[in-house]
Amino acid sequence: xxxxxxxxxxxxxxxxxxxxxxxxxxxxxxxxxxxxxxxxxxxxxxxxxxxxxxxxxxxxxxxxxxxxxxxxxxxxxxxxxxxxxxxxxxxxxxxxxxxxxxxxxxxxxxxxxxxxxxxxxxxxxxxxxxxxxxxxxxxxxxxxxxxxxxxxxxxxxxxxxxxxxxxxxxxxxxxxxxxxxxxxxxxxxxxxxxxxxxxxxxxxxxxxxxxxxxxxxxxxxxxxxxxxxxxxxxxxxxxxxxxxxxxxxxxxxxxxxxxxxxxxxxxxxxxxxxxxxxxxxxxxxxxxxxxxxxxxxxxxxxxxxxxxxxxxxxxxxxxxxxxxxxxxxxxxxxxxxxxxxxxxxxxxxxxxxxxxxxxxxxxxxxxxxxxxxxxxxxxxxxx
Amino acid sequence: xxxxxxxxxxxxxxxxxxxxxxxxxxxxxxxxxxxxxxxxxxxxxxxxxxxxxxxxxxxxxxxxxxxxxxxxxxxxxxxxxxxxxxxxxxxxxxxxxxxxxxxxxxxxxxxxxxxxxxxxxxxxxxxxxxxxxxxxxxxxxxxxxxxxxxxxxxxxxxxxxxxxxxxxxxxxxxxxxxxxxxxxxxxxxx
Numbered sequence: 001x002x003x004x005x006x007x008x009x010x011x012x013x014x015x016x017x018x019x020x021x022x023x024x025x026x027x028x029x030x031x032x033x034x035x036x037x038x039x040x041x042x043x044x045x046x047x048x049x050x051x052x053x054x055x056x057x058x059x060x061x062x063x064x065x066x067x068x069x070x071x072x073x074x075x076x077x078x079x080x081x082x083x084x085x086x087x088x089x090x091x092x093x094x095x096x097x098x099x100x101x102x103x104x105x106x107x108x109x110x111x112x113x114x115x116x117x118x119x120x121x122x123x124x125x126x127x128x129x130x131x132x133x134x135x136x137x138x139x140x141x142x143x144x145x146x147x148x149x150x151x152x153x154x155x156x157x158x159x160x161x162x163x164x165x166x167x168x169x170x171x172x173x174x175x176x177x178x179x180x181x182x183x184x185x186x187x188x189x190x191x192x193x194x195x196x197x198x199x200x201x202x203x204x205x206x207x208x209x210x211x212x213x214x215x216x217x218x219x220x221x222x223x224x225x226x227x228x229x230x231x232x233x234x235x236x237x238x239x240x241x242x243x244x245x246x247x248x249x250x251x252x253x254x255x256x257x258x259x260x261x262x263x264x265x266x267x268x269x270x271x272x273x274x275x276x277x278x279x280x281x282x283x284x285x286x287x288x289x290x291x292x293x294x295x296x297x298x299x300x301x302x303x304x305x306x307x308x309x310x311x312x313x314x315x316x317x318x319x320x321x322x323x324x325x326x327x328x329x330x331x332x333x334x335x336x337x338x339x340x341x342x343x344x345x346x347x348x349x350x351x352x353x354x355x356x357x358x359x360x361x362x363x364x365x366x367x368x369x370x371x372x373x374x375x376x377x378x379x380x381x382x383x
Numbered sequence: 384x385x386x387x388x389x390x391x392x393x394x395x396x397x398x399x400x401x402x403x404x405x406x407x408x409x410x411x412x413x414x415x416x417x418x419x420x421x422x423x424x425x426x427x428x429x430x431x432x433x434x435x436x437x438x439x440x441x442x443x444x445x446x447x448x449x450x451x452x453x454x455x456x457x458x459x460x461x462x463x464x465x466x467x468x469x470x471x472x473x474x475x476x477x478x479x480x481x482x483x484x485x486x487x488x489x490x491x492x493x494x495x496x497x498x499x500x501x502x503x504x505x506x507x508x509x510x511x512x513x514x515x516x517x518x519x520x521x522x523x524x525x526x527x528x529x530x531x532x533x534x535x536x537x538x539x540x541x542x543x544x545x546x547x548x549x550x551x552x553x554x555x556x557x558x559x560x561x562x563x564x565x566x567x568x569x570x571x572x573x
Contacts, residue, residue, distance in 0.1 A: 004412050004415070005412065006405070006408050006409040006412045006418065006420070006538075116423065117423075172421075172447060175421060175422060176419060176420070176421050176447050177405060177408055177418075177419070177420040177421070178408075178417075178418065178419045178420070178444070178447075179408075179411070179412035179416075179417060179418055284447075286445075287445045287446050287447055288445070288446045290445035290446070291445045291446045294445075363448050365446065365448070365450060366446050366450075367450075
């Protein structure tokens with residue numbers, strides 16, 4: 001009998017989180033992410049972890065940030081309506097530089113929308129949901145195994161860069177079950193935050209050495225006391241109204257993601273080398289694209305795929321490089337055209353950019369993509 | 384079987400059609416095949432319409448939803464009336480015998496069996512109807528060996544209910560006459 005097990009995307013997230021070392025979940029269950037809370041409630045206590053069902057999503061992120069500041073890798077999971085409520089504290093986590101993972105299993109919005117239907121309508125919210133200029137890392141899986149692997153990676157990036165990382169799932173992958181053979185957790189690379197147990201001069205808990213971007217974390221609740229705030233702060237963690245200090249700190253927060261984009265960004269290219277048309281998509285949409293590309297290739301049409309695995313920061317440079325020879329980019333998303341805007345910005349003037357989207361809660365099929373590729377010019381154009 | 388065997392399970396929420404689809408996907412994985420399972424349901428936990436799907440293949444499966452089912456299970460008239468018209472001519476439909484097959488279906492392709500009644504009277508528990516259906520479907524298409532199917536069922540039922548569920552499988556199997564089984568076996572061999 002096969003070693004593979006049947007697993008749901010949402011379950012794979014929990015197994016990935018545990019493998020990454022997460023031992024705290026606080027959340028408020030919501031379709032289509034509910035299985036992550038359910039499974040966390042079951043699995044975390046088995047590995048010495050803690051599960052708390054909170055009163056709402058604001059409190060969920062607050063609890064997650066508190067747990068992480070105290071030294072435990074922590075995560076939460078939600079869907080669109082809850083993701084909206086989480087935004088303020090996600091920004092707090094970015095400002096106070098507290099690692100954690102926020103899973104958003106997208107459903108059709110706006111508002112409570114179509115609770116059980118797939119969507120990718122939170123793509124821009126993942127980037128700009130919280131206010132102010134802030135760094136964002138978001139990853140989007142397209143299979144159950146990738147949901148596991150990217151959850152591990154989300155924790156790794158979060159620990160490495162001391163910032164909340166968003167795992168941008170969709171209902172297609174969250175609710176889908178498929179056979180997977182999970183890697184041996186002992187063979188995974190696991191990053192943990194750099195700690196500083198040294199009681200430094202002037203309580204410099206946000207001290208960053210020259211040429212670096214990420215301060216080492218002080219253990220909270222042990223040793224030297226320090227301040228955690230969402231206000232602009234100096235290296236001591238205490239609020240400051242000094243514009244030069246505040247500006248430099250915010251610039252550093254942005255730089256730690258922007259200057260490390262090559263480390264953070266992952267993309268996938270399939271059959272791109274000779275492609276005249278590239279389907280650009282992310283998350284569960286890849287699954288329809290793969291069948292469409294296979295069918296078109298059989299007919300001799302030169303079609304390939306470019307998929308941002310890291311969806312934020314958007315892999316602009318990678319798209320330009322890998323798709324330089326491609327004449328036409330077809331952006332396919334379960335929304336009204338969100339990643340499309342990023343592709344239009346990145347595309348060369350001579351490249352045609354078309355769009356296929358869906359906002360009614362149904363799934364884009366391989367035939368839809370084939371029709372869009374073989375059909376006339378799309379609704380949108382880059383020029 | 385063509386390269387993919389696409390199954391759709393429909394009924395009302397609470398009847399366990401999602402679990403039925405999960406069991407076939409699990410059995411495929413146990414056997415070393417590729418399988419993808421997905422589901423669609425309304426916001427209600429019970430009483431709303433429920434649709435679940437399972438695709439089984441020797442090769443990798445990408446698109447996870449069923450477009451052209453090879454098989455449809457319908458446990459309610461609503462589900463049958465809703466999904467029957469979308470079926471291709473060669474699809475096989477299993478319905479509970481309390482339902483009326485719509486005129487659009489070729490009677491030759493409809494297998495009407497007493498799933499709900501057998502669960503209640505022969506197994507002794509109405510809630511085992513989905514497992515009775517699993518036993519019947521497996522027998523109809525000769526999909527999986529008994530031990531593979533039992534292993535798949537065991538992974539998804541509460542501990543201590545194995546005997547009850549295995550009895551439901553047997554009752555389901557018994558609903559399929561040998562000549563009926565032989566009719567579909569060859570065309571859907573995995």
